[in-house]
Amino acid sequence: MSDDVLVVERQGPVAQLRINRPRQHNALNADVLSAVDRALDELAATEVRAIVLTGTGERAFSAGADLHELAGLGADRAHDVLGRGQAVVARIERSPVPVIAAVNGLALGGGFEIALACTFAVLAETAELGLPETGLGLMPGYGGTQRLARRVGAPVAAYTMLTGERMSAERAYGLGLTPVPPVPVGGVVDAAHDLALRVAARGPRAVRASLEALHRGADGSLESGLALESALAGVVTGGEEAAEGIAAFLGKRTPAFDATRGGEQA
Numbered sequence: 001m002s003d004d005v006l007v008v009e010r011q012g013p014v015a016q017l018r019i020n021r022p023r024q025h026n027a028l029n030a031d032v033l034s035a036v037d038r039a040l041d042e043l044a045a046t047e048v049r050a051i052v053l054t055g056t057g058e059r060a061f062s063a064g065a066d067l068h069e070l071a072g073l074g075a076d077r078a079h080d081v082l083g084r085g086q087a088v089v090a091r092i093e094r095s096p097v098p099v100i101a102a103v104n105g106l107a108l109g110g111g112f113e114i115a116l117a118c119t120f121a122v123l124a125e126t127a128e129l130g131l132p133e134t135g136l137g138l139m140p141g142y143g144g145t146q147r148l149a150r151r152v153g154a155p156v157a158a159y160t161m162l163t164g165e166r167m168s169a170e171r172a173y174g175l176g177l178t179p180v181p182p183v184p185v186g187g188v189v190d191a192a193h194d195l196a197l198r199v200a201a202r203g204p205r206a207v208r209a210s211l212e213a214l215h216r217g218a219d220g221s222l223e224s225g226l227a228l229e230s231a232l233a234g235v236v237t238g239g240e241e242a243a244e245g246i247a248a249f250l251g252k253r254t255p256a257f258d259a260t261r262g263g264e265q266a
């Protein structure tokens with residue numbers, strides 16, 4: 001399951017997608033985004049429980065949209081490709097299993113926007129995040145204007161977009177853009193995999209339902225989110241997985257979630 005521009009590897013319950021255009025600092029072109037879309041399709045049919053997304057090398061996670069591809073795009077075509085690109089990024093955000101970005105270096109423009117759409121990110125100490133588009137007469141187009149403002153507030157989002165100033169991994173951690181402290185660049189993929197394995201060891205249907213509540217709840221009011229949470233929590237609590245998890249705790253043993261049937265999909 002690999003295309004040249006995207007390398008897909010399975011390691012037990014965890015899959016790794018690696019953007020593989022190191023000479024262009026892993027710039028995102030149509031081939032990369034289409035390959036990500038295909039990989040998500042293929043992985044949806046498997047029992048994968050977490051996905052790690054990273055880039056080849058230690059210089060860049062991704063330097064953003066491919067500027068060669070952007071050059072000369074007319075407004076209509078740009079609107080079309082933006083829409084397709086946004087759809088792939090939204091798919092990452094709404095993945096039923098967590099997508100963990102292992103940000104192995106520069107994440108600029110669309111590269112930062114993709115990292116923002118991931119469930120969470122592990123940053124290399126050398127990582128720098130930025131939205132340089134306005135300096136090129138462009139603007140963020142893969143959700144950065146919306147997701148960054150929702151994550152850190154409009155003033156920091158505006159400053160990042162309007163100055164193009166990059167933020168360090170430490171600054172991003174301080175802003176809450178990552179739940180874990182930055183790690184040495186040589187260990188960022190391993191750190192993301194370790195996190196993925198921690199998630200993969202938990203109740204898979206409970207994880208999926210928790211993510212579904214988080215994602216779908218973000219779209220509406222607190223009231224509608226609470227109603228969604230109680231509906232999902234009801235199914236999960238009444239399921240075989242919860243029965244196994246509780247029995248394992250009371251029996252002072254490790255839960256065998258793999259042995260539980262899908263039951264009613266949460």
Ligand SMILES: CCCCCCCCCCCCC/C=C/C(=O)SCCNC(=O)CCNC(=O)[C@H](O)C(C)(C)COP(=O)(O)OP(=O)(O)OC[C@H]1O[C@@H](n2cnc3c(N)ncnc32)[C@H](O)[C@@H]1OP(=O)(O)O
Binds near residue numbers: 030085108132
């Ligand atoms: C499902 C279908 C979807 C279709 C999608 C099609 C595209 C649609 C576009 C939609 C747009 C959405 C919104 C997002 C916009 C952007 O992301 S705009 C780009 C923002 N990124 C940048 O501005 C970063 C540009 N790069 C740099 O600043 C520097 O390269 C660097 C990353 C800081 C590294 O510098 P340095 O180490 O000095 O290396 P360089 O010599 O500059 O680069 C090496 C080669 O890599 C090429 N390159 C680098 N970045 C890009 C890029 N973004 N696109 C294309 N190519 C890039 C660079 O040109 C060099 O190439 P050569 O000169 O041939 O060696």
